[in-house]
Amino acid sequence: MAEAEASRAPLVICEHCDSVYQRPVLARKQTAHCQRCGALLARGRRLSTDQLLALTMAAAIVFLFANTFPIMGISMQGLSNEATLWQTVEALAQGRITLIALVTGLSIIFAPALQIILLAWVLVHARAGRVAPGFRACMRALEHLRPWSMLEVCLLGILVAIIKLAGMLEVHPGIGLWAMSMLTVLIILIGGRDVRGLWDELGVGRP
Amino acid sequence: MSAPPYAGELGLQLCHTCDKVCLLDTHECPRCWSVLHPRKPNSLVRTWALLIGALILYLPANLLPVMYTDMLGNGSESTILSGVIEFWRGGSWDIAVLIFIASVVVPCIKFFVLGLLLVTVQRRSRWAMPERSRLYRFIEIIGYWSMLDVLVVALVAALVQFRALSTIEPRLGILFFGLVVVLTMMAAMSFDPRLIWDAEKNDVR
Ligand SMILES: [Zn+2]
Numbered sequence: 529m530a531e532a533e534a535s536r537a538p539l540v541i542c543e544h545c546d547s548v549y550q551r552p553v554l555a556r557k558q559t560a561h562c563q564r565c566g567a568l569l570a571r572g573r574r575l576s577t578d579q580l581l582a583l584t585m586a587a588a589i590v591f592l593f594a595n596t597f598p599i600m601g602i603s604m605q606g607l608s609n610e611a612t613l614w615q616t617v618e619a620l621a622q623g624r625i626t627l628i629a630l631v632t633g634l635s636i637i638f639a640p641a642l643q644i645i646l647l648a649w650v651l652v653h654a655r656a657g658r659v660a661p662g663f664r665a666c667m668r669a670l671e672h673l674r675p676w677s678m679l680e681v682c683l684l685g686i687l688v689a690i691i692k693l694a695g696m697l698e699v700h701p702g703i704g705l706w707a708m709s710m711l712t713v714l715i716i717l718i719g720g721r722d723v724r725g726l727w728d729e730l731g732v733g734r735p
Numbered sequence: 736m737s738a739p740p741y742a743g744e745l746g747l748q749l750c751h752t753c754d755k756v757c758l759l760d761t762h763e764c765p766r767c768w769s770v771l772h773p774r775k776p777n778s779l780v781r782t783w784a785l786l787i788g789a790l791i792l793y794l795p796a797n798l799l800p801v802m803y804t805d806m807l808g809n810g811s812e813s814t815i816l817s818g819v820i821e822f823w824r825g826g827s828w829d830i831a832v833l834i835f836i837a838s839v840v841v842p843c844i845k846f847f848v849l850g851l852l853l854v855t856v857q858r859r860s861r862w863a864m865p866e867r868s869r870l871y872r873f874i875e876i877i878g879y880w881s882m883l884d885v886l887v888v889a890l891v892a893a894l895v896q897f898r899a900l901s902t903i904e905p906r907l908g909i910l911f912f913g914l915v916v917v918l919t920m921m922a923a924m925s926f927d928p929r930l931i932w933d934a935e936k937n938d939v940r
Pocket of ligand 1: 542543544545546547562563564565566567
């Protein structure tokens with residue numbers, strides 16, 4: 529009986545308190561909240577597969593810019609120096625504290641890069657109406673990467689560093705910084721839960 | 736308005752990875768093939784362990800220097816708090832407040848809230864359940880902003896590298912601080928907020 533119930537009426541379960549509801553039909557930008565604990569239950573899909581793919585491609589390009597060009601530069605008594613994202617991570621890779629360089633590298637370079645690559649892979653295939661090879665692994669990886677992608681924190685960190693250094697020397701923002709800002713917005717748009725819509729859209733796992 | 740049923744009562748469980756509603760007696764999500772658990776496994780023990788680990792590391796994170804600054808031959812080390820005080824004295828009180836919130840207030844709120852949630856869940860307390868749910872979601876959102884100081888130290892150390900004039904280097908404290916952030920994030924992830932509501936049910940585990 530439970531079997532029939534699970535497959536017939538589309539249900540949602542609140543991940544914060546285990547309450548069960550009929551799946552609400554939501555328009556774009558509409559949200560449904562759990563009446564027991566108040567958590568977000570479901571959200572109307574904001575971006576279609578085409579839009580997600582377009583933004584993912586844009587993110588890939590901006591990512592290359594953000595990682596190629598210096599984030600910012602400083603100059604002091606005729607000397608100057610610049611730093612890219614990678615050099616920022618490298619600055620922490622010193623002897624005993626190298627472990628923290630790995631965490632930082634994950635949060636500002638590798639996690640966003642993987643998000644972009646995996647999204648591009650599943651979305652390119654989805655657009656052609658196919659289920660990408662390794663679809664399940666990609667979707668699971670995307671869920672697990674989400675909390676470790678911290679570009680917005682990095683952006684605030686850059687701002688603080690600029691103010692910190694501006695007191696003693698000259699600071700100039702680089703091309704990488706503008707690319708970083710755009711990348712942060714794009715990752716927030718594409719890295720969300722909209723991609724979960726692909727499960728239903730492609731009918732994966734449906735008997 | 737009657738209260739909605741719990742998934743367990745209907746013989747259902749949620750797949751945490753893909754949101755699929757699954758039957759309670761299945762062990763693998765038929766859609767995404769993730770392993771299913773009605774509740775996160777060993778949630779309380781894991782959360783306690785990670786929380787205590789983070790608390791222990793929080794001491795060296797605050798006591799040890801996080802940064803070494805060499806200005807024209809004058810070297811000095813600074814800790815997280817001395818960095819905040821320096822900003823404050825330098826007149827940038829807004830940045831001082833920002834770093835203080837990210838590096839001190841946020842981790843302390845996380846320690847306190849996670850401890851509170853763990854203790855109340857273990858006592859099967861029915862006190863303020865919606866509010867405790869909201870508290871959990873709050874610390875889930877604010878957690879990773881504590882990485883701010885790590886990133887600031889990394890950026891500054893990457894930039895200020897003028898051999899003769901001035902150099903800035905990271906120090907051991909930043910490793911401990913980063914680990915505190917990672918451990919508290921993992922602690923928040925391993926806590927299962929549904930345990931708060933299990934106090935309402937009679938036949939739990
Ligand atoms: Zn709920």
